[in-house]
Amino acid sequence: MPRDKNKTESMSGARTAEHRCPVCGAHGFAPFFRVGSLPSLSCALWSTANAAKACPRGNIELSGCRTCGFIANAEFDPALTDYDAAYENALHFSAVFRDYADREARLLIDRYDLRGKHIVEIGCGDGQFLSTLCRLGGNTAVGYDPSFVADDHAPPLHKGVRIEPRYYTDADAGPPPDLILCRQVLEHIPDPIGFLRRIRDGLGDGAQTVLAFEVPNADYLIGRLSVWDLIYEHCTYFTGPALQTLFSRAGFDVRDVREGFGGLNLTIEATPTAGRGRTRPADLTAEAAQVAARIEAFGGQAAGRIADWTARLKDWQSAGRRIGLWGAGARSAMFMNMVEVPDAVGAVVDINPRKHGAHLPGTGHAIHPPAVFSDFKPEIVLLMNPNYRDEVGNALHDLGVDADLVTT
Numbered sequence: 043m044p045r046d047k048n049k050t051e052s053m054s055g056a057r058t059a060e061h062r063c064p065v066c067g068a069h070g071f072a073p074f075f076r077v078g079s080l081p082s083l084s085c086a087l088w089s090t091a092n093a094a095k096a097c098p099r100g101n102i103e104l105s106g107c108r109t110c111g112f113i114a115n116a117e118f119d120p121a122l123t124d125y126d127a128a129y130e131n132a133l134h135f136s137a138v139f140r141d142y143a144d145r146e147a148r149l150l151i152d153r154y155d156l157r158g159k160h161i162v163e164i165g166c167g168d169g170q171f172l173s174t175l176c177r178l179g180g181n182t183a184v185g186y187d188p189s190f191v192a193d194d195h196a197p198p199l200h201k202g203v204r205i206e207p208r209y210y211t212d213a214d215a216g217p218p219p220d221l222i223l224c225r226q227v228l229e230h231i232p233d234p235i236g237f238l239r240r241i242r243d244g245l246g247d248g249a250q251t252v253l254a255f256e257v258p259n260a261d262y263l264i265g266r267l268s269v270w271d272l273i274y275e276h277c278t279y280f281t282g283p284a285l286q287t288l289f290s291r292a293g294f295d296v297r298d299v300r301e302g303f304g305g306l307n308l309t310i311e312a313t314p315t316a317g318r319g320r321t322r323p324a325d326l327t328a329e330a331a332q333v334a335a336r337i338e339a340f341g342g343q344a345a346g347r348i349a350d351w352t353a354r355l356k357d358w359q360s361a362g363r364r365i366g367l368w369g370a371g372a373r374s375a376m377f378m379n380m381v382e383v384p385d386a387v388g389a390v391v392d393i394n395p396r397k398h399g400a401h402l403p404g405t406g407h408a409i410h411p412p413a414v415f416s417d418f419k420p421e422i423v424l425l426m427n428p429n430y431r432d433e434v435g436n437a438l439h440d441l442g443v444d445a446d447l448v449t450t
């Protein structure tokens with residue numbers, strides 16, 4: 043298949059195909075940015091460089107709603123995102139991430155008195171967050187995730203946690219739990235409003251269930267031109283106003299919307315609306331207008347950001363500088379596949395032992411343990427996520443590596 047690499051397009055005004063927004067129903071849901079041929083499984087583990095280079099690819103064409111700020115990839119093809127156990131995105135190996143997860147768990151427990159309660163998590167990953175909630179609050183929980191595999195590398199799950207290694211279905215809606223959790227999952231679901239309405243229907247009338255949903259924060263992505271946060275598996279992207287509109291229209295009262303993890307995540311907490319949808323949603327006009335302006339700006343500037351990074355890598359490469367990349371997660375995979383010269387990066391490391399020996403989707407870089415940097419001696423180390431800056435800086439120091447740590 044020919045590589046349609048780095049084919050980025052600003053689309054503001056370029057196309058007139060406008061549709062109704064699937065979240066708020068307004069007209070003006072129109073394309074504003076396109077980038078072609080990205081790995082469709084950004085966290086897949088490939089056993090050889092050739093298999094990684096030949097990985098399945100798809101295009102991202104973002105459409106955005108200028109009324110509520112909802113964003114979706116119009117070219118998303120679910121057939122290209124077939125998850126299985128070779129998909130790895132556990133984050134608990136980082137102390138910074140564990141601290142964040144612990145704080146989130148304590149906040150939910152205190153705010154909703156989650157002690158001796160029952161929790162359901164849709165898309166629980168390795169179950170570590172549920173385990174924390176059960177350990178700290180004496181709760182019981184069931185988590186659903188088709189990619190779950192019991193793993194010796196992960197801490198053992200709390201005894202109150204049961205995992206079903208499959209997708210959650212409507213048939214799983216039993217007596218309403220006290221909390222329904224869904225973290226970093228909603229953005230993978232092509233029909234989010236249908237999904238939430240089915241959850242609402244499953245809860246019936248009078249349920250006191252709290253929903254706590256976390257998504258990547260699209261305000262951060264578009265506001266900071268954080269192009270590497272575009273990930274093929276994410277068929278949708280939520281700004282604050284879009285998330286609130288979605289929950290209101292699906293029959294929930296929004297209790298809180300907050301940013302977390304340095305602004306990268308957005309969490310919404312909501313409860314079922316009594317009498318099904320008679321509450322007036324909050325007026326989001328001013329917020330949504332700001333989002334609309336950011337969508338326009340992103341459409342005009344995102345391709346330039348990729349070009350700038352390509353130029354920077356080329357400069358370093360021609361100066362003979364050794365460049366390393368810390369972290370082989372989804373953002374790294376997207377960065378390496380968006381820039382024109384991924385081979386400027388000489389070594390890729392990750393602290394997750396499950397990734398060692400595997401290869402980065404698209405570019406085929408081998409993924410090593412961080413200790414490899416002691417020999418490689420990078421002069422520049424790229425880091426995608428600023429939350430890990432101190433942690434990675436300390437790790438480099440411990441490895442005896444004196445490199446410029448550059449956050450993308």
Ligand SMILES: [Zn+2]
Pocket residue numbers: 063064065066067068107108109110111112
């Ligand atoms: Zn909308």
